[in-house]
Amino acid sequence: MSLRVDDLAVYYQSLRGDVKAVDGATFQISDGEIMGLAGESGCGKSTLGKSLIRFDARMRHVAGSVELDGRKLPISDDSKMNAFRFKEVSIIPQYALSALNPTRRIGTMATELLRSRNIEPDTVLPEFKRRLKLVGLDQDVLDRFPIELSGGMKQRVVMVLSSLLDPSLLIADEVTSALDVSTQRAVSELLVEFRDRGFVKSMIVITHDLSVLYQIADTILIMYAGKLAEKAPAETVVTSPRHPYTQLLLSSLPEVGVRYAEKRLSGIPGRPPPLIDPPTGCRFKTRCPLAFAKCDEEPPFASLEPGHLAACWKAEKAEAA
Amino acid sequence: MLELDTCCKSYRTGAFGSGELLAVRDVSFAVTPGEVVSLIGESGSGKSTIGKMILRLMPTSRGSITFDGMDISTLTGRKLKEYYADVQGVFQDPFSSYNPIFKASHVFAMLRNEYFAGLSSSEWNAKLERSLEAVSLNPGDVLNKYPHQLSGGQLQRMLIARALLLQIRLLVADEIISMLDASTRIDVLNLLGDLKARGLGILFITHDLSLGNYISERTMILRRGRIVEMGATEKVFGNPLHPYTKMLIASVPHLHKKWDQIEREVGASDVLEHVLREERTDEPGDGNGVARLEQAELDHFVALGSD
Numbered sequence: 339m340s341l342r343v344d345d346l347a348v349y350y351q352s353l354r355g356d357v358k359a360v361d362g363a364t365f366q367i368s369d370g371e372i373m374g375l376a377g378e379s380g381c382g383k384s385t386l387g388k389s390l391i392r393f394d395a396r397m398r399h400v401a402g403s404v405e406l407d408g409r410k411l412p413i414s415d416d417s418k419m420n421a422f423r424f425k426e427v428s429i430i431p432q433y434a435l436s437a438l439n440p441t442r443r444i445g446t447m448a449t450e451l452l453r454s455r456n457i458e459p460d461t462v463l464p465e466f467k468r469r470l471k472l473v474g475l476d477q478d479v480l481d482r483f484p485i486e487l488s489g490g491m492k493q494r495v496v497m498v499l500s501s502l503l504d505p506s507l508l509i510a511d512e513v514t515s516a517l518d519v520s521t522q523r524a525v526s527e528l529l530v531e532f533r534d535r536g537f538v539k540s541m542i543v544i545t546h547d548l549s550v551l552y553q554i555a556d557t558i559l560i561m562y563a564g565k566l567a568e569k570a571p572a573e574t575v576v577t578s579p580r581h582p583y584t585q586l587l588l589s590s591l592p593e594v595g596v597r598y599a600e601k602r603l604s605g606i607p608g609r610p611p612p613l614i615d616p617p618t619g620c621r622f623k624t625r626c627p628l629a630f631a632k633c634d635e636e637p638p639f640a641s642l643e644p645g646h647l648a649a650c651w652k653a654e655k656a657e658a659a
Numbered sequence: 660m661l662e663l664d665t666c667c668k669s670y671r672t673g674a675f676g677s678g679e680l681l682a683v684r685d686v687s688f689a690v691t692p693g694e695v696v697s698l699i700g701e702s703g704s705g706k707s708t709i710g711k712m713i714l715r716l717m718p719t720s721r722g723s724i725t726f727d728g729m730d731i732s733t734l735t736g737r738k739l740k741e742y743y744a745d746v747q748g749v750f751q752d753p754f755s756s757y758n759p760i761f762k763a764s765h766v767f768a769m770l771r772n773e774y775f776a777g778l779s780s781s782e783w784n785a786k787l788e789r790s791l792e793a794v795s796l797n798p799g800d801v802l803n804k805y806p807h808q809l810s811g812g813q814l815q816r817m818l819i820a821r822a823l824l825l826q827i828r829l830l831v832a833d834e835i836i837s838m839l840d841a842s843t844r845i846d847v848l849n850l851l852g853d854l855k856a857r858g859l860g861i862l863f864i865t866h867d868l869s870l871g872n873y874i875s876e877r878t879m880i881l882r883r884g885r886i887v888e889m890g891a892t893e894k895v896f897g898n899p900l901h902p903y904t905k906m907l908i909a910s911v912p913h914l915h916k917k918w919d920q921i922e923r924e925v926g927a928s929d930v931l932e933h934v935l936r937e938e939r940t941d942e943p944g945d946g947n948g949v950a951r952l953e954q955a956e957l958d959h960f961v962a963l964g965s966d
Binding site: 520522523528548550552586588595598604606 | 868872873907
């Protein structure tokens with residue numbers, strides 16, 4: 339078991355009260371697993387990813403613990419986390435395209451980054467160059483400024499830099515969202531290759547795009563309004579989801595081949611609840627077509643089959659019957 | 660209705676405008692009433708430039724755009740206003756399309772002053788309600804609100820309602836659902852389908868092949884300012900002929916099929932290789948400009964050899 343997250347709750351402080359962005363998340367990721375984390379905007383997926391590496395000033399660790407390779411991560415302690423960042427846990431940030439310092443050449447930037455972490459650059463630079471080559475970048479990118487690179491090239495530079503020290507866990511936050519379809523596919527496949535080559539042990543890929551996850555992830559975790567809704571192997575989530583939210587979300591996605599004239603898709607009516615004052619019980623109940631009286635109690639994130647978990651009273655019932 | 664004939668747009672680049680960048684090259688197509696035409700291209704392909712030229716937000720460098728046989732580049736004053744009563748655009752980011760200090764009702768009132776000054780209040784209100792209902796918004800819910808109080812889907816639908824008030828005949832929809840969440844975007848897309856049934860012509864500009872495939876009758880694939888393949892949507896997607904189209908279709912993430920499988924089915928070349936090659940050639944050579952769109956089958960044109 340590479341990563342174990344136990345009942346994690348992370349709130350944002352605001353003037354009007356706490357925004358419960360992640361509320362009671364419990365899940366595990368095994369060695370070599372690529373877990374996709376999906377949900378709509380504001381569901382807490384980025385917050386969950388960020389909380390595993392760095393809390394920003396407004397984030398507050400309310401409850402729960404995180405364990406990586408058997409060691410507890412001091413996630414809310416900014417200075418203690420430094421020992422883990424980059425070496426054990428690393429992130430490809432959401433705006434990786436603007437994460438590069440515009441005033442430094444790529445090579446200079448990498449050297450400075452390594453020095454700041456007390457690593458002698460010469461020991462890793464050969465590996466850095468080798469990996470750049472692997473992602474299709476020539477050595478001369480080291481002498482270039484970020485502005486001279488295209489979006490896909492910058493994204494790959496950041497990927498290589500983030501995973502340079504072979505971290506145990508790599509968090510990839512919306513890495514393909516701003517890219518064109520062809521570049522998106524190239525970058526996604528490289529993520530898988532990084533795992534296959536052992537550059538990273540396990541990975542959390544955060545995106546709103548379920549179809550990208552189906553292509554690259556081993557398991558998919560769906561979040562809704564700060565809660566975990568469903569986790570299962572990618573194939574299962576796409577073919578036989580049990581949580582009504584996952585089912586509706588999937589049925590609202592147009593695929594190549596589906597035509598308006600032949601098959602009309604429909605969206606999910608309503609909008610996610612405000613996270614300052616979320617409804618009690620199941621947070622999806624106001625938009626859920628299956629909601630019934632029991633949904634006022636909070637459904638547990640329970641196991642339906644080995645490896646398949648969902649937080650829904652109806653899903654549980656279906657299994658018992 | 661709308662016709663583009665060998666439209667070109669070049670931008671001046673570099674210090675003192677010494678360089679020239681051809682953003683749109685010899686683009687010709689037509690949009691007829693009750694038809695959704697999707698214009699699909701990757702970033703930098705010139706798809707938004709085409710939309711802006713149609714909306715007269717930008718002049719064309721060469722070629723002509725005609726609406727009902729009238730050259731739009733010469734329109735001024737009253738004629739131009741009449742053109743805008745027929746043709747309107749909706750853009751990608753609904754949050755920045757609105758002035759944040761005006762309530763929604765004010766946005767509509769501005770339109771009323773401009774186009775419907777003679778209408779009485781009750782007539783106007785009835786008209787406004789009808790058009791809001793046409794985009795499935797409840798007038799009471801939205802009219803008295805500021806933009807930040809409304810969701811992206813609501814704002815985007817209000818922009819469409821605003822365009823509908825004018826009884827437009829052509830809508831230029833530039834990436835209108837890219838910013839919306841998965842659970843609401845399909846409703847806006849279906850709305851376009853309803854409008855189409857009422858005889859509205861729609862130019863649907865997008866980078867997302869699955870959306871274009873879902874909604875449109877005709878598809879154009881744009882690459883570096885040039886149409887490489889166009890025709891009936893089911894033919895372009897079902898039987899792609901240009902290597903670039905094949906590569907695009909093979910890159911779209913599907914929900915039930917893995918990439919490798921699609922790649923084999925379409926017979927596309929290696930995607931990573933394409934991406935890398937694309938990066939090395941910054942500027943397309945003009946030697947490849949000779950390929951013309953040629954008819955491959957009924958309602959299916961392809962510019963082979965322009966790779």
